[in-house]
Amino acid sequence: xxxxxxxxxxxxxxxxxxxxxxxxxxxxxxxxxxxxxxxxxxxxxxxxxxxxxxxxxxxxxxxxxxxxxxxxxxxxxxxxxxxxxxxxxxxxxxxxxxxxxxxxxxxxxxxxxxxxxxxxxxxx
Amino acid sequence: xxxxxxxxxxxxxxxxxxxxxxxxxxxxxxxxxxxxxxxxxxxxxxxxxxxxxxxxxxxxxxxxxxxxxxxxxxxxxxxxxxxxxxxxxxxxxxxxxxxxxxxx
Amino acid sequence: xxxxxxxxxxxxxxxxxxxxxxxxxxxxxxxxxxxxxxxxxxxxxxxxxxxxxxxxxxxxxxxxxxxxxxxxxxxxxxxxxxxxxxxxxxxxxxxxxxxxxxxxxxxxxxxxxxxxxxxxxxxxxxxxxxxxxxxxxxxxxxxxxxxxxxxxxxxxxxxxxxxxxxxxxxxxxxxxxxxxxxxxxxxxxxxxxxxxxxxxxxxxxxxxxxxxxxxxxxxxxxxxxxxxxxxxxxxxxxxxxxxxxxxxxxxxxxxxxxxxxxxxxxxxxxxxxxxxxxxxxxxxxxxxxxxxxxxxxxxxxxxxxxxxxxxxxxxxxxxxxxxxxxxxxxxxxxxxxxxxxxxxxxxxxxxxxxxxxxxxxxxxxxxxxxxxxxxxxxxxxxxxxxxxxxxxxxxxxxxxxxxxxxxxxxxxxxxxxxxxxxxxxxxxxxxxxxxxxxxxxxxxxxxxxxxxxxxxxxxxxxxxxxxxxxxxxxxxxxxxx
Numbered sequence: 001x002x003x004x005x006x007x008x009x010x011x012x013x014x015x016x017x018x019x020x021x022x023x024x025x026x027x028x029x030x031x032x033x034x035x036x037x038x039x040x041x042x043x044x045x046x047x048x049x050x051x052x053x054x055x056x057x058x059x060x061x062x063x064x065x066x067x068x069x070x071x072x073x074x075x076x077x078x079x080x081x082x083x084x085x086x087x088x089x090x091x092x093x094x095x096x097x098x099x100x101x102x103x104x105x106x107x108x109x110x111x112x113x114x115x116x117x118x119x120x121x122x123x124x
Numbered sequence: 125x126x127x128x129x130x131x132x133x134x135x136x137x138x139x140x141x142x143x144x145x146x147x148x149x150x151x152x153x154x155x156x157x158x159x160x161x162x163x164x165x166x167x168x169x170x171x172x173x174x175x176x177x178x179x180x181x182x183x184x185x186x187x188x189x190x191x192x193x194x195x196x197x198x199x200x201x202x203x204x205x206x207x208x209x210x211x212x213x214x215x216x217x218x219x220x221x222x223x224x225x226x227x228x
Numbered sequence: 229x230x231x232x233x234x235x236x237x238x239x240x241x242x243x244x245x246x247x248x249x250x251x252x253x254x255x256x257x258x259x260x261x262x263x264x265x266x267x268x269x270x271x272x273x274x275x276x277x278x279x280x281x282x283x284x285x286x287x288x289x290x291x292x293x294x295x296x297x298x299x300x301x302x303x304x305x306x307x308x309x310x311x312x313x314x315x316x317x318x319x320x321x322x323x324x325x326x327x328x329x330x331x332x333x334x335x336x337x338x339x340x341x342x343x344x345x346x347x348x349x350x351x352x353x354x355x356x357x358x359x360x361x362x363x364x365x366x367x368x369x370x371x372x373x374x375x376x377x378x379x380x381x382x383x384x385x386x387x388x389x390x391x392x393x394x395x396x397x398x399x400x401x402x403x404x405x406x407x408x409x410x411x412x413x414x415x416x417x418x419x420x421x422x423x424x425x426x427x428x429x430x431x432x433x434x435x436x437x438x439x440x441x442x443x444x445x446x447x448x449x450x451x452x453x454x455x456x457x458x459x460x461x462x463x464x465x466x467x468x469x470x471x472x473x474x475x476x477x478x479x480x481x482x483x484x485x486x487x488x489x490x491x492x493x494x495x496x497x498x499x500x501x502x503x504x505x506x507x508x509x510x511x512x513x514x515x516x517x518x519x520x521x522x523x524x525x526x527x528x529x530x531x532x533x534x535x536x537x538x539x540x541x542x543x544x545x546x547x548x549x550x551x552x553x554x555x556x557x558x559x560x561x562x563x564x565x566x567x568x569x570x571x572x573x574x575x576x577x578x579x580x581x582x583x584x585x586x587x588x589x590x591x592x593x594x595x596x597x598x599x600x601x602x603x604x605x606x607x608x609x610x611x612x613x614x615x616x617x618x619x620x621x622x623x624x625x626x627x628x629x630x631x632x633x634x635x636x637x638x639x640x641x642x643x644x645x646x647x648x649x650x651x652x653x654x655x656x657x658x659x660x661x662x663x664x665x666x667x668x669x670x671x672x673x674x675x676x677x678x679x680x681x682x683x684x685x686x687x688x689x690x691x692x693x694x695x696x697x698x699x700x701x702x703x704x705x706x707x708x709x
Contacts, residue, residue: 067209071202078198081191096229110247117254136407143400150393159389166396170403177407185412186403189354193399196361200392203368207384210375220389223382226459 068120079108135176142169156208156218160201167197232290235297237277238305239345245270246338253331263331264320267338271312274341278305293413295349300708303559304348304482311475311566312341314687315467318574318680322467325581328374336373337471340366344479353402353412356483360398360447363479364391367472371464377584383463390446390456398443404436405491414490422493437491437503444487448480450544451514454537458521461533466580469529470573473536478562481543485555488547500550508548508633508641515541515648522655528590531655532572535614538652539565542645545629549636556705557628563701564621564694568613571687575607578677578684593659595668603677604663606688613691615656616649621694628702 047054086093086101115121142165149162171190178186208218215222233240249270253263284298295301315337323329339362346359368391372384406412408429409420421433442453449457461469488507492500518538525531543561546554579587579600586592597604613620626649633642677684694701 064209067205071205074198075202078195081194085188085191107247110251114250114254143396146396147393150389156385156389160392163389163392163396166393167399170396170400173400173403174406177403177410180407181410183410185354186406189357189402189406189412192354192358196358196365196395199361199365200388200395203365204388204392207368207372207381207388210372210381211385214376214378214381220385223385225378225382226463 065123072115072120076108076112079104132176132180135172139169139172139176142166142172154219154221156211156220157205159220160204160208164197164201167193235281235284235288236290236295236349237281238274238302238309239295239342239349241277242270242274242338242345243342245273246335246342249331249338250335253335256331260329260331260334263334264316267334268313268316270338271309271316271341274345275306275309275313278302278309282306289351293415294352294355295346296351297349300482300486301345301349303704303708304478304562305345307478307563307566308341308344308348308475311471311478311570312337314570314574314683315471315475318470318577318677318683319467321678321680322465322577322580326374326583333370333373336366336370340370340471341475344475344482347479348482350483350486351414353406353414353417356487357399357402359479360443360483361395363476364395364447367391367468367476370468371460371472373468374465374584379463379584380465383460386456386463387460394443394446394453397439398446401436401439401441401443404432405440406436408433408436414486418490418493421491434499440487440491441503441506444480444484445510448477448484448540448543449537450510450540451517451537454514454518454540457537458530458533461536462527462529466529466573466577469533470570470577473533473573474566474570477536477540477543478566481547481558481562484547485558488550489555492550504548504550504636507544508638511541511544511548512641512644513541514538514544515645516651519648519651523651525655526589526591528576528588528593528659529573531590532569532576535652535655536569538648539569539614541648542626542629545633545638545641545645548638548641549629549632551632551636552706552709553628553632553635555709556702557625557632559705559708560628560694560698560701561625563705564613564625564691567687567690567694568610568620568622571684571691572607572610572614574680574683574687575603575610578680579603590659590662592668594662594666596663599668606684607663608660609688609691611656611660613695615653619692619695621691621698624695624698624702628698 082104083101086097090097146162146164146166146169149165150159153159153162171193174186174190174193178184178190211223212218217223245266249263249267252259252266256262279302281298282302284302286299288297288299289295290297316334319333319337320329323333343359343362343364343366346355346362348359350356350359368384368388371387372381374380402412405417409417411417411420446453446456457473461473464472488503492503515538518534518536518541522531522534522538525534539561543558543565546558546561548554549557576587593607596607609620613622616622616626626645630642630645633639633645
């Protein structure tokens with residue numbers, strides 16, 4: 001029973017992998033069969049970049065300001081992990097939980113004010 | 125659906141392997157940013173251990189610990205990137221073997 | 229809830245004030261003077277709060293046993309605040325001289341002290357972890373504070389990469405201890421380790437303890453995890469080194485004492501004996517390596533860095549002893565070490581005056597007694613105390629630790645400690661000899677220490693007072709356990 005159980009419990013995964021393979025492969029072949037053979041213009045053969053025209057190489061140096069934004073994003077973004085469990089247990093935690101979370105948000109806000117006042121969010 | 129039947133040892137072994145991969149990465153790589161990525165891998169391996177034990181004991185303490193490890197890793201990432209940036213402005217390099225003015 | 233805040237007053241108070249300092253710095257452009265004043269005030273307030281909580285009944289805890297209050301933690305709070313105030317007073321003239329005074333410096337010092345508070349008060353692996361990280365991340369930034377200096381940024385990068393690497397080991401150790409004991413709180417771990425439940429995964433527990441000891445050894449620069457210390461202490465701004473090498477080390481030991489007490493509950497058990505032996509060997513290796521490496525150094529900051537490694541070795545003796553005497557010996561030594569080491573580094577920072585070239589090498593100190601007689605005298609006091617010459621604090625620090633080690637049966641360790649102290653005479657007294665008996669033809673500009681003078685006088689006074697009436701602090705230290 002034990003071994004059998006593990007196979008059974010993984011069955012959905014196996015099915016999903018199989019369906020994924022079939023779907024992916026069939027798309028490749030169906031496009032070849034059903035797709036129009038004409039209109040192979042330069043535009044159509046170009047790299048697809050969300051509808052933008054690719055103008056130059058992507059491997060170039062970009063402004064260090066992106067770095068700063070990315071660093072700030074990491075720091076402020078990760079704080080959501082503390083809010084998530086609180087939100088799940090909101091009722092059980094009651095007032096003390098609310099006060100604690102407000103305190104936490106206030107501290108975060110202080111950090112935000114610091115970042116803003118230091119001009120880290122102005123682009124130029 | 126009974127995916128919880130994966131035994132504790134599997135998780136522990138997997139996380140130990142990940143941890144060792146991270147540690148080897150730190151010791152063998154020379155690019156500061158890749159070293160830092162390896163450190164992140166080590167921390168995440170630890171997170172896996174914590175979550176596995178937490179599940180095993182049915183005690184949420186381990187998962188809460190994981191939140192804090194993640195938050196600390198984020199803070200370290202921000203500080204670390206800033207340091208690497210300052211290093212690059214100074215020496216035009218991110219390779220740690222070129223950062224060697226202090227030796228005995 | 230309110231009672232919890234009152235009992236743990238220094239931590240929330242300083243955290244709030246440190247945040248305010250940060251905001252004040254952001255609000256006021258060119259207001260570094262105000263930020264400085266407010267920071268000193270914050271530390272004084274936190275110290276007052278720590279003294280207020282000092283006399284709480286034993287084993288008071290707060291916030292669901294996450295932290296302990298009063299006694300032990302409060303004593304360390306006072307030590308950290310004292311170190312912080314001494315550093316801040318000396319930092320202002322130092323930063324002004326190199327034209328790099330920003331409010332961030334002060335708020336970072338305050339934040340790192342918040343982390344140290346948490347370390348000293350921790351009663352849960354989680355609070356310990358957060359405290360260590362708050363302190364370390366602040367230190368990473370502080371050691372790279374002079375970001376245009378090649379030395380500073382190199383120190384910062386090395387400290388950061390190695391520190392983060394070791395954090396991985398530290399937190400893995402914590403995870404394994406959690407896995408073995410089934411809880412993160414010290415009290416629960418203590419019970420689990422003592423009872424039969426601890427035997428659930430004895431190997432995992434042992435591995436976890438090993439990794440945790442590695443992590444804390446790195447933070448306190450114990451051999452073989454001391455390699456970062458000379459580079460970081462040399463490269464970081466001198467004033468930051470003064471703070472890191474004293475308060476940072478004190479914080480690491482304040483974590484070591486309770487965690488070892490929790491993990492080795494019965495001092496007669498075979499595991500405890502093994503751990504004690506391991507710590508004794510590490511201690512012996514640390515002081516020998518530190519002192520022997522210091523002998524060959526040419527750079528004074530590097531020499532003091534290696535000497536600080538050696539002093540970590542002396543403090544480790546108290547851990548190896550595993551007795552109340554050992555623990556109280558560490559508490560005394562941390563206090564004495566705070567004054568003498570911070571004094572020596574602040575003196576260097578005052579002589580440097582914003583240049584990274586001046587007074588870096590030991591030769592530069594030749595003939596200092598003629599140029600700056602007061603500075604030379606103060607430096608001699610610190611050096612004599614670091615050596616462990618009787619009328620000064622360092623002597624009694626060593627005395628308490630050595631007797632604790634002998635009482636616990638580590639006579640060989642004490643012999644090694646005495647030998648390595650003798651080695652250390654060479655470079656400590658060598659510096660004094662150079663200052664008083666050698667000539668130098670380098671012309672000297674005016675070098676008034678300014679506010680750093682206050683720090684220096686307090687440090688020297690501390691060294692002498694602790695040396696004259698050691699019983700006072702020793703009594704307090706014993707009452708903490």
